Amino acid sequence: MYDLEGTVLIAVWRMDSNWRRQQQQQQDAAPSEPCDYEGELREHFAQFGHIRKCIIPFDKETGFHRGMGWIQFSSEEELQNALQQENHIIDGVKLHIQAQRPKILQGDQTSDEEKDF
Amino acid sequence: MAALLRSARWLLRAGAAPRLPLSLRLLAGGASRLHAAPFLPAARAGPVAGGLLSQARLYAIAVEKKNYLQEEPSSHRKNASQFDWALMRLDNSVRRTGRIPKTLLQKVFDNTCHSGSPGGNQALLLLRSCGSLLPELQLSERTEFAHRIWDKLQKLGTVYDVSHYNALLKVYLQNEYKFSPTDFLAKMEEANIQPNRVTYQRLIAAYCNVGDIEGASKILGFMKTKDLPITEAVFSALVTGHARAGDIENAENILTVMREAGIEPGPDTYLALLNAYAEKGDIDHVKQTLEKVKKSDLYLMDRDLLQIIFSFSKAGYSQYVPEILEKITYERRYIPDAMNLILLLVTEKLEDTAFQILLACPVSREDNLNDFGSFFLRHCVTMNTPAEKLQDYCKQLKESQMHTSPLQFTLHCALQANKTDLAKALMKALKEEGFPVRTHYFWPLLAGHQKEKNVQGIIEVLKAMNEVGVNPDQETYINYVFPSFDSVRSVRGVLQENGCLPENNVFSQAEFRSEAVTGNLSYVLSFLESNTLPFSFASLRGSLILGFRRSMDINLWSKITELLYKDGRYCQEPPGPTEAVGYFLYNLIDSMSDSEVQAKEERLRQYFHQLKEMNVKIPENIYRGIRNLLDSYHVPELIKDVNMLVDREKIDSRKTTQLTSSVLESTLEKLKAENQPIGDVLKQLILVLCSEENMQKALELKAKYESDMVVGGYAALINLCCRHDNAEDALNLKQEFDRLDPSAVLDTSKYVGLVKVLGKHGKLQDAINILKEMKEKDVLIKDATVLSFFHILNGAALRGETETVKQLHKAIMTLGLAKPSTALSSPLVTLYLEKDDLSAALEVTIDCYEKYKVLPRIHDVLCKLIEKGETDLIQKAMNFVSQEQGEMTMLYDLFFAFLQTGNYKEAKKIIETPGIRARSSRLQWFCDRCISSNQVETLEKLVELTQKLFECDRDQLYYSLLKLYNAYSIFLKAHKQNIVLNNETYGSLIKLLLEKDSFLQAMQVKDVAETHIKGFTLNDAANSLLIITQVRRDYLKEALKTLKTALDLEQTPSRIAVTRLIQACALKGDVESIQEIQKMVNGLEDSIGLSNMVFINNIALAQIKNNNIDVAIENIENMLTSGNETVKPQYFGLTYLFRKVIEEQLEPAVEKISIMAERLANQFAVYKPVTDLFLQLLDSGKVDDARALLQASTLKSLLELIPELIEKEEAYTSIMKSYVLDKDAASAKALYENLTARNIKLNDLFLKRYAVLLKNAGEPVPFTEPPESFEFYAKQLKESRGNPL
Secondary structure, eight states: OOSOGGGEEEEEETTOOOSTTOOOOOOOSSOOOOOHHHHHHHHHHGGGSOEEEEEOOBOTTTSOBOSEEEEEESSHHHHHHHHHOSOEEETTEEEEEEEOOSSOOOOOSOOGGGGOO | OHHHHHHHHHHHHHHHOTTSOHHHHHHTTOOTTGGGGGGSOHHHHOHHHHHHHHHHHHHHHHHHHHHHHHSOGGGHHHHHHHHHHHHHHHHHHHHHHSSOOHHHHHHHHHHHHHTSSOOHHHHHHHHHTTSTTOTTSOHHHHHHHHHHHHHHHHHTTOOOOHHHHHHHHHHHHHTTOOOOHHHHHHHHHHTTOOOOHHHHHHHHHHHHHTTOHHHHHHHHHHHHHTTOOOOHHHHHHHHHHHHHTTOHHHHHHHHHHHHHTTOOOOHHHHHHHHHHHHHHTOHHHHHHHHHHHHHTTOOOOHHHHHHHHHHHHHTTOGGGHHHHHHHOOOOTTHHHHHHHHHHHHHHTTOHHHHHHHHHHSOOOOSSOOOOOOHHHHHHHHHTTOOHHHHHHHHHHHHHTTSOSOHHHHHHHHHHHTTOHHHHHHHHHHHHHTTOOOOGGGGHHHHHHHHHTTOHHHHHHHHHHHHHHTOOOOHHIIIIIIGGGSSOTHHHHHHHHHTTOOOSSSHHHHHHHHHHHTTTOHHHHHHHHHHOOSOOOHHHHHHHHHHHHHTOOOHHHHHHHHHHHHHOTTTSOSTTOHHHHHHHHHHHHHHHSOHHHHHHTHHHHHHHHHHHHHTTOOBOHHHHHHHHHHHHHTTOGGGHHHHHTTBOSSOOOTTOGGGSOHHHHHHHHHHHHHTTOOOHHHHHHHHHHHHHTTOHHHHHHHHHHTGGGOOHHHHHHHHHHHHHTTOHHHHHHHHHHHHHHOTTOOOOHHHHHHHHHHHHHTTOHHHHHHHHHHHHHTTOOOOHHHHHHHHHHHHHHHHTTOHHHHHHHHHHHHHHTSSOOOHHHHHHHHHHHHHTTOHHHHHHHHHHHHHHHSOOTTHHHHHHHHHHHTOHHHHHHHHHHHHHHHOHHHHHHHHHHHHHHTTOHHHHHHHHTSTTOBOOHHHHHHHHHHHHHTTOHHHHHHHHHHTTTOBTOOHHHHHHHHHHHTTHHHHHHHHHHTTOOOOHHHHHHHHHHHHHTTOHHHHHHHHHHHHHHSTTOOOOHHHHHHHHHHHHHTTOHHHHHHHHHHHHHTTOOOOHHHHHHHHHHHHHTTOHHHHHHHHHHTTTTHHHHTOOHHHHHHHHHHHHHHTTOHHHHHHHHHHHHHSSOOSSOGGGOOOHHHHHHHHHTTOHHHHHHHHHHHHHHHHHHOOOHHHHHHHHHHHHTTOHHHHHHHHHHTTHHHHHHHOHHHHTSHHHHHHHHHHHHHHTOHHHHHHHHHHHHHTTOOOOHHHHHHHHHHHHHTTOOOSSOOOOSOHHHHHHHHHHHHHSOO
């Protein structure tokens, strides 16, 4: 999806229970206004560099976001800045971030039920 | 067997390892307290009792082993792996979280059921999971689950033995299920299962749990008569029994009795006693007993203490919980046990106690990594714990640093569970804590209501949002609110009534967007016209573009664009309408794919022309952007249409290059007159003229001011001339350019342009010189440059310019401007393939291999060779490939060529060559080729033929095939994403699917199209196809409806569609429908090409089918004899009716029709029916009937009456046949002479018959008798009729 694979950050919301369903959702064709939450994310990550794209896919069926989002920086350096910060807390919830690997491997093997503690 | 042993070891290990949590030991069969064994002094236990005890502990394992032996050997492997899997899943869950979630157990259960007939051990595993491992379920629910499993597995054929009954008992005990032990025993007896010691022990426990000592004694009596040993478990149960009967003293006494019986009370007995005290709230005795145990060499585990806590809490003495908690030592594996208890307490509505235990859990709080307590919060939400309590828990969890975001998590759970009130309360709490409440928090609630189209629910959520101070955004309206209503238009009113219509313009924008994206441009226009809210054009752009693309109404496109351009509300602010609308056009075209632009070229042209008429202008720089887009879409023909819109008067103050040519020209003249330097202005003017594509003027200007020309001006001019295919001037300019500055370098693309135009105009040497210069000046060669080289060469090859191709290719290679490649050398081969000079083509290909190690177009060469049957050349090619690239490559080349040319048999032989293996890259290459050229059949054959190919990746092939069949899947994808296609696209997709006979898919597309597009219509062709398909599937009502729809739309359905429908109705005997159709197409018969006879034939057939034979015949006779016939008798063809009546074996009808035909011929001199019937009878082999008809009627005179009849091949052949049958040589001779006199070419069958007739009659044959058999000529004749020219 992106030309600069290495500059993409994946932010993961831990509270979301289903990791394996986190497939990248095709952005709906209808153009959308950035939602307030997306704005918050952009603002947070803007401290590390210029944000080219910020995508939080929502599942229209359930109304929940899919527990992960993509933030694309302009450069590898900015990405590293973001990775170096220990805590990323948005709206009181801690995000786990990682650099986009070239290929997303199968989600980890822990089951959803085991994620509660 | 190995797998079985493995699982057996699993169980053994699980059962024997004391460090595992309680749960696993339960799973392993409830051999509890194994850990106590080392502490049990052998002396005190006595040898007999000790042996029995250990036997008791291991009983489960013994049972498991027995189970394995009972299993059917054939199902071993499957059941074993299924068991391994289930055990692993359940064990994992218990190990980590102290429980099994209901969903997991259900999943394992379902899976077990699907696996066929589940084995005994699987059943055991499932049953044992239904007790205390399900702390989140109410006790009654757990037992229900167990019963469900029990019944279902029994139905599936699982054979239960005593271990299963024991397991069920254990579940009953754990779930405090009230049941009758005697009934249970009766049930076992009925099933012919002998209860064992464990059964009795558990039944005693069951009685004891309800304080029924009498019942327990009865069972105890049983045990004694059967000489079964009384174990510690029985005594422990008795402790509980006496205590629950209110007799604590006797409960205490049991311990003495035990000792007297030679059994030392172990931890189980003490635990029973402790629980008994706890249930009475007797903390003192609990503490004393604990002290006593501590001093003894017995040992209570944390888990035992947790059970005491539970007993206290459940009996209402939670005040003592802290005292017991203090005594917990937090062994390893404490956490899962604690989690189990916490959840159980929440289920029992003892969440405060649960929370105390949770807070006391020893979890690391510093690292902030693991939030602890989520499981508790989630379960509280499920169990409807009041919001205030939850908020308090969250606060404490946060303060104690156990959980970083408890409120957020709880909110998440509340939303998942769709608990609106709780969610609302939590959001308020969040807000109070200073966290923002986000719009999307409400989406899950809305999503729930939206699915049910629950408007009231939606309104309530909107009100709640209002209360919390959150304004719905456009997404909220578009994704959740609007779809809950039947139409977007009705939303506004309802929201207004309920006071949730926001004052801002978000709602209007959302309305606008949702209408726009469905392509409802008339709404868009009226909205824009009447709108009074301040809208930024930028916010509308995206939706507008989608709307434009989904609407075909160019007039609306233009009107909307004009409105935006001219109306004061939208684009008047800087940078102004020219810029804004120009940018909009750019985005519109940018958003379309090249194929879309190509498909809509004419519409876009109309649009641009209408805009021109409306005086809409766009800035030049944006025009250039659009021009580049159109160029890259390969629709340069539209460029001039956009160019008309360029605002030539407007001068951009930022750039002088924006100056128009006229202004520049006058400046130039002014400067010249003032004798000032004009170089810069001249160059600008040239550039402007070039961009205006005004070559003539630019060249004149250059000639006029030649001395003032600079390098940049020349470069632009050269390029302009190349674009305009003006080789002469381009070359001259290039030479002037070189003279001006020999070291100057042009852009790569300009060099390529020069090579192209020079080559095309036969200036080969000049073109080569340019190539040389590119090398000398080290011009950057990009991939695109190489591609351009290919296009230059290929264009020349297609024009047959042999020298150009050869020389330019050679120059490019020798200069090293590009590496040798198959693509670049293919034009060399193309030259000869185009001329069908295959031998030369092959030679060039081989030559390329020798020179450059590439084999250009070998596939195409081979295909052509095969088509032409050039075996020698094929042999030559194969020898070469085989020698240079190996036999396998050769075989593949040949295989693909045979496939491509449709020689499937040969292809099959090749691919079945022994030793051939799959070469995925080659196969993929061919697949891609088929896909790009849409060769479905070829690809299908490839898939079919490679079925047995060794190591062949079938998935990949099928995937390729699917790609080719992708029309429907594209639709599905689009549908899933709510992308609405336009009428035409849906229509052509439906047609495509119908053509492929994918009727159901076609109907699905149609349904979707009809929901998305109001007044969706199919075109004539698609409707006709639909009718045919519907008829074929026997959906006649629907077909009739389709016909009506088409006719209402003033379409002309195809003749074949209407005819098929009428015929199908006739065969059903449906006269009314045929008459209805007749009325519907009234007046259209000519344009459809429908003969009135179709109706006459089919109405009659339908009537006959309804047994109204007389009516049918009467009608026909009337039509032929009434004198005012609509169809002239000689055209009154009843062949269809006759054929059908004969085919369908409607004997009475055939008979009556024969009579009718005779009567018409004999009495009314109407011969057409009788001849038609005669021919039909002959055709269907009813020779006797035909002859009878012939004799009855006056066919002999027929020929004179209807002379044209004789010229019909069918007629004379049949008549000859009848003469042959009658051995009537004289008539035959007359017929033959008559026909030869008319110069009619007679078929061989006729001649053969006549010849044989003559020979049999002993007469000479005046022509050479056709040598083959009758059958041969009959067949020949039939085939020739089957393929009319």
